[in-house]
Amino acid sequence: xxxxxxxxxxxxxxxxxxxxxxxxxxxxxxxxxxxxxxxxxxxxxxxxxxxxxxxxxxxxxxxxxxxxxxxxxxxxxxxxxxxxxxxxxxxxxxxxxxxxxxxxxxxxxxxxxxxxxxxxxxxxxxxxxxxxxxxxxxxxxxxxxxxxxxxxxxxxxxxxxxxxxxxxxxxxxxxxxxxxxxxxxxxxxxxxxxxxxxxxxxxxxxxxxxxxxxxxxxxxxxxxxxxxxxxxxxxxxxxxxxxxxxxxxxxxxxxxxxxxxxxxxxxxxxxxxxxxxxx
Amino acid sequence: xxxxxxxxxxxxxxxxxxxxxxxxxxxxxxxxxxxxxxxxxxxxxxxxxxxxxxxxxxxxxxxxxxxxxxxxxxxxxxxxxxxxxxxxxxxxxxxxxxxxxxxxxxxxxxxxxxxxxxxxxxxxxxxxxxxxxxxxxxxxxxxxxxxxxxxxxxxxxxxxxxxxxxxxxxxxxxxxxxxxxxxxxxxxxxxxxxxxxxxxxxxxxxxxxxxxxxxxxxxxxxxxxxxxxxxxxxxxxxxxxxxxxxxxxxxxxxxxxxxxxxxxxxxxxxxxxxxxxxx
Numbered sequence: 242x243x244x245x246x247x248x249x250x251x252x253x254x255x256x257x258x259x260x261x262x263x264x265x266x267x268x269x270x271x272x273x274x275x276x277x278x279x280x281x282x283x284x285x286x287x288x289x290x291x292x293x294x295x296x297x298x299x300x301x302x303x304x305x306x307x308x309x310x311x312x313x314x315x316x317x318x319x320x321x322x323x324x325x326x327x328x329x330x331x332x333x334x335x336x337x338x339x340x341x342x343x344x345x346x347x348x349x350x351x352x353x354x355x356x357x358x359x360x361x362x363x364x365x366x367x368x369x370x371x372x373x374x375x376x377x378x379x380x381x382x383x384x385x386x387x388x389x390x391x392x393x394x395x396x397x398x399x400x401x402x403x404x405x406x407x408x409x410x411x412x413x414x415x416x417x418x419x420x421x422x423x424x425x426x427x428x429x430x431x432x433x434x435x436x437x438x439x440x441x442x443x444x445x446x447x448x449x450x451x452x453x454x455x456x457x458x459x460x461x462x463x464x465x466x467x468x469x470x471x472x473x474x475x476x477x478x479x480x481x482x483x484x485x486x487x488x489x490x491x492x493x494x495x496x497x498x499x500x501x502x503x504x505x506x507x508x509x510x511x512x513x514x515x516x517x518x519x520x
Numbered sequence: 521x522x523x524x525x526x527x528x529x530x531x532x533x534x535x536x537x538x539x540x541x542x543x544x545x546x547x548x549x550x551x552x553x554x555x556x557x558x559x560x561x562x563x564x565x566x567x568x569x570x571x572x573x574x575x576x577x578x579x580x581x582x583x584x585x586x587x588x589x590x591x592x593x594x595x596x597x598x599x600x601x602x603x604x605x606x607x608x609x610x611x612x613x614x615x616x617x618x619x620x621x622x623x624x625x626x627x628x629x630x631x632x633x634x635x636x637x638x639x640x641x642x643x644x645x646x647x648x649x650x651x652x653x654x655x656x657x658x659x660x661x662x663x664x665x666x667x668x669x670x671x672x673x674x675x676x677x678x679x680x681x682x683x684x685x686x687x688x689x690x691x692x693x694x695x696x697x698x699x700x701x702x703x704x705x706x707x708x709x710x711x712x713x714x715x716x717x718x719x720x721x722x723x724x725x726x727x728x729x730x731x732x733x734x735x736x737x738x739x740x741x742x743x744x745x746x747x748x749x750x751x752x753x754x755x756x757x758x759x760x761x762x763x764x765x766x767x768x769x770x771x772x773x774x775x776x777x778x779x780x781x782x783x784x785x786x787x788x789x790x791x792x793x794x795x796x797x798x799x
Binding site: 356357358359360361363364368370371372389392393394395396397398399419420423424426429430432433434436437466467468469497498499500505506507510511513514 | 635636637638639643650668673678698699702705709712715716745747748776777778779786790
């Protein structure tokens with residue numbers, strides 16, 4: 242069994258030092274509670290609500306991603322945890338990416354660049370083109386997606402087919418209205434993502450109003466049957482979620498005597514052109 | 521605005537006449553309430569829990585699908601409604617299919633054969649290979665999927681990309697345990713199907729224990745934002761659900777100033793091979 246942790250945090254735009262201290266305190270607390278994997282929100286080093294590309298460039302210049310990754314490397318090594326978190330990346334050629342890294346005691350295992358950009362992110366970042374990576378860690382196979390990526394079943398399927406036991410998902414979900422008594426659709430989609438692929442998904446969302454934007458604060462750890470094991474928090478406050486899970490369960494895709502989530506997929510007919518509506 | 525109806529019924533194995541009367545009464549009631557589209561459960565003519573292929577063959581021989589489709593044609597014409605329901609089909613060459621038809625006042629518009637077979641259905645039926653159809657009706661574009669099909673996002677995407685405003689989904693969901701207070705994962709998947717595609721989904725599930733099998737009885741009408749407009753019923757009883765909807769809303773896939781559910785899809789990178797887990 243493995244303890245997975247999700248840190249719901251409230252990073253503030255440009256408050257690089259305070260944001261880093263908040264991450265360090267939360268990872269330390271998670272490790273003390275036995276966590277072996279710790280998931281952090283999207284863009285948790287710089288904050289999210291940039292005025293535009295210039296502000297993001299200035300921030301990443303004054304606080305390069307190397308500093309963020311260095312601090313996560315120290316945390317991963319010091320606490321022997323796998324850290325998955327979102328950060329603002331500037332490439333060697335100067336493009337900005339909304340990225341996430343998987344870091345363990347051996348160092349940075351991968352950097353993934355968000356492929357589906359939400360709203361004004363498109364004015365700041367370039368979308369990544371590479372498939373979501375899956376990394377073999379001490380505790381199991383960890384994949385990564387970022388926020389709006391979770392709403393494209395094709396992309397979630399890709400990380401699942403690549404062998405992920407656990408999909409770690411840094412998010413910053415802006416809040417929007419929903420019917421009374423309903424769980425936010427963002428979380429419903431994550432539950433479905435987990436269930437149709439038979440994987441664990443650990444979502445680290447954020448809290449703390451930033452420049453007028455409020456958040457779902459929907460951090461959650463969902464099991465391969467689609468039901469939450471911890472969260473969703475749904476309260477505007479920092480939170481640490483923990484779930485003790487058997488990641489190996491995600492490798493058994495059987496559903497019934499005659500069904501298997503992956504073997505029941507019918508690639509050959511999925512490739513057929515859709516019928517048009519003009520019949 | 522269009523009133524969509526879902527009839528949760530309790531067909532019983534082999535009770536062809538009683539099952540048909542139950543459908544007729546329910547469609548009549550739905551039409552009286554103003555419905556223009558009426559969705560019926562999977563295999564609502566024969567029942568579901570066959571002992572095996574032989575029993576299904578005998579049933580369909582004694583009560584051929586032509587009789588079922590004739591009765592639905594009469595209902596569609598008599599009440600000027602679009603009927604979408606599941607039935608047991610025997611092909612000209614003798615294969616059995618778990619099928620659904622869309623029938624309007626002009627007659628049978630299409631027959632769809634379930635492409636993903638659940639558990640022992642594999643011992644009875646041949647899986648269909650054709651994409652889910654979308655039919656232009658008086659009230660909008662109606663597509664169809666059957667039960668377990670809903671759990672394959674690739675297949676749901678196909679009917680949505682083909683232009684469906686409303687996906688009508690006959691189901692027979694066998695019940696299984698779930699955590700207290702949780703909505704069944706089957707319904708969560710339907711909510712996500714609707715939200716990631718921006719379509720309405722009307723699920724007609726069944727009730728009534730049949731040969732020891734009990735059911736989710738999770739009939740529901742879900743909007744393009746993923747939230748239920750009627751249901752889920754979640755009670756083991758016949759029920760008629762009604763929702764007044766603007767089917768045209770499903771043609772606007774915009775989510776934000778810079779986002780569109782379909783335009784944000786990135787087909788070219790979805791086609792890339794997945795990264796393997798051995799990194």
